Amino acid sequence: xxxxxxxxxxxxxxxxxxxxxxxxxxxxxxxxxxxxxxxxxxxxxxxxxxxxxxxxxxxxxxxxxxxxxxxxxxxxxxxxxxxxx
Amino acid sequence: xxxxxxxxxxxxxxxxxxxxxxxxxxxxxxxxxxxxxxxxxxxxxxxxxxxxxxxxxxxxxxxxxxxxxxxxxxxxxxxxxxxxxxxxxxxxxxxxxxxxxxxxxxxxxxxxxxxxx
Numbered sequence: 001x002x003x004x005x006x007x008x009x010x011x012x013x014x015x016x017x018x019x020x021x022x023x024x025x026x027x028x029x030x031x032x033x034x035x036x037x038x039x040x041x042x043x044x045x046x047x048x049x050x051x052x053x054x055x056x057x058x059x060x061x062x063x064x065x066x067x068x069x070x071x072x073x074x075x076x077x078x079x080x081x082x083x084x085x
Numbered sequence: 086x087x088x089x090x091x092x093x094x095x096x097x098x099x100x101x102x103x104x105x106x107x108x109x110x111x112x113x114x115x116x117x118x119x120x121x122x123x124x125x126x127x128x129x130x131x132x133x134x135x136x137x138x139x140x141x142x143x144x145x146x147x148x149x150x151x152x153x154x155x156x157x158x159x160x161x162x163x164x165x166x167x168x169x170x171x172x173x174x175x176x177x178x179x180x181x182x183x184x185x186x187x188x189x190x191x192x193x194x195x196x197x198x199x200x201x202x
Binding site: 010011013014015016017020021027028029030032033034036037040041043044047048050051056059060062066067069070074077081082 | 093096097099100101103104106107108110111116119120123127128130131134135138141142144146147150151153154157158160161164165166168169170171172173175176178
């Protein structure tokens with residue numbers, strides 16, 4: 001088990017914590033924030049997979065995921081403002 | 086070789102920060118404090134992981150792409166956290182019962198707390 005595998009396991013744990021909050025979280029804003037954290041964990045996992053495999057094209061996936069995650073969170077903010085709880 | 090070491094340290098620190106953000110998201114009492122955990126800890130953590138990845142790969146292409154991603158991350162994470170928190174405040178999400186300072190009070194309309202629950 002290498003250090004990269006350990007890092008992937010820790011990111012998976014963090015993703016699971018985000019999922020727990022997204023299921024439990026009382027308001028829509030809680031779920032939006034939890035989805036944000038899950039996206040961060042996925043981006044980190046893709047970065048580690050880039051190191052572990054030889055597919056350097058994953059770097060483009062990280063760029064696009066970062067940009068789209070920002071847009072997705074902004075549109076979720078509009079949804080939260082319209083109705084809550 | 087030295088770049089590999091720097092990359093490993095940066096990635097380890099960043100992953101630790103993301104784990105801290107996950108724990109904070111689970112344990113903190115209300116939306117606004119949880120938003121602080123995700124926005125700051127996870128945003129900085131992911132930026133560190135990306136910087137460490139660029140160091141460990143060590144090519145110019147990786148450095149440019151990860152540099153752009155880090156800049157986007159530093160612009161995007163605080164703005165999106167602020168948008169979510171402000172929308173939650175406007176929608177009347179209740180504050181933690183031990184919160185003492187409410188800087189937006191009187192500046193942003195919100196429904197009464199007990200009605201929103």
